[in-house]
Structure formats: C-alpha cells, structure tokens
Amino acid sequence: MTIVSSRRTLRRPPITVSQEDFDRLYALAEAAADRQPEVAENLLGELERAKVVPASKLRSAVVGMGSRVTFEDEVTGKVQTVELVFPGEADIAAGRISILTPIGVALLGLSAGQSISWETRSGERRQLKVHAVEQPS
Incomplete structure (x- = not known):
C-alpha cells in the first residue's frame, strides 16, 4: 500500500494552519523530500488540505509550531503532553516532538476535542485525541 492511498483511508478531520x-x-517538507520522503509527502499532503489563515486569525486552541499539546493514544489510553517543534529543536526526553515525524504531522492543525487516525513509521495504525492546546508565550 502506498503512502498516498493509506492517507486516503485514514480519518482526517479538518485542520487549520x-x-x-x-x-x-x-x-521544510520540500527540503526533506530526499532524506525522509514518506514523512515529507505526508506533511505536504496535510498542508495541501489545510485551511490557511493569518496568524492573527488562528484560534488559540489549534496546534501549530511551538504549541504544547496534551493528547491521548486511544489505543493504549496513554495521555501525554508534547511540544511541536522544528527538527533541530526536537528532544523526545524533554517532550519536544519534531514536525518531521508521523505523530508531529498528525498533530498539526488539530484543535482540542479532535481525533485523528495516523500510521507509525512501522505502518501500525493509531488513533489519537487532542485534549488541550497551549500556545507559546
């Protein structure tokens, strides 16, 4: 199954960026296309379907770069809080998740209360639900 076809079969709620x-x-996605083609393609796909608005019009409960997100893995029930960051700032031990990861791409543009299906790098399907979003100060 290709990434494009699997993206279509996953439940994708509306997102705003x-x-x-x-x-x-x-x-970033274009620059990463040679090194990480699957993640870059998924990120470009999410950007293509996103509603794009000026930053001043973006609701505070929407996940963007630098946002702290509390979400639940609906398969395991595990709840965690992470910050969505650019690759050079990523540090899993400190809870900073790169946008160039499958879960980073999945979180982008979601609002509190939304759920999304996504695939891990190993192809495992997961479901997560966003509980809260905090913007950087």
Whole structure:
C-alpha cells in the first residue's frame, strides 16, 4: 500500500494552519523530500488540505509550531503532553516532538476535542485525541 492511498483511508478531520507555519513547513517538507520522503509527502499532503489563515486569525486552541499539546493514544489510553517543534529543536526526553515525524504531522492543525487516525513509521495504525492546546508565550 502506498503512502498516498493509506492517507486516503485514514480519518482526517479538518485542520487549520497559520500562513507563517504553512510557508515554513512547506519549505521544510520540500527540503526533506530526499532524506525522509514518506514523512515529507505526508506533511505536504496535510498542508495541501489545510485551511490557511493569518496568524492573527488562528484560534488559540489549534496546534501549530511551538504549541504544547496534551493528547491521548486511544489505543493504549496513554495521555501525554508534547511540544511541536522544528527538527533541530526536537528532544523526545524533554517532550519536544519534531514536525518531521508521523505523530508531529498528525498533530498539526488539530484543535482540542479532535481525533485523528495516523500510521507509525512501522505502518501500525493509531488513533489519537487532542485534549488541550497551549500556545507559546
């Protein structure tokens, strides 16, 4: 199964992204296409379907770059809080998740209360639900 076809079969709620995040992430995905083609393709796919708005119009409960997100893995019941960051800032031990990971791409643009199906790098399907979103101060 290709990434494109698997993306279509996963449940994808509507997402919203700021224009600034869209511009930076689009450039990042294009730059990462040779090194991480699957994640780059998934990120570009999410950006293509996103509603893009000026940062001033983005609701505070929407996951963007730098947001702290509390979510539940609906398969395991595990709840965790992470910060969505650019690759150079990622540190799993400190709870900073790169946008260039499958879960980072899945979280982008979601709002509190939304759920999404996504695939791990090993192809395992997971379901997560966003409980809370905090923006950087």
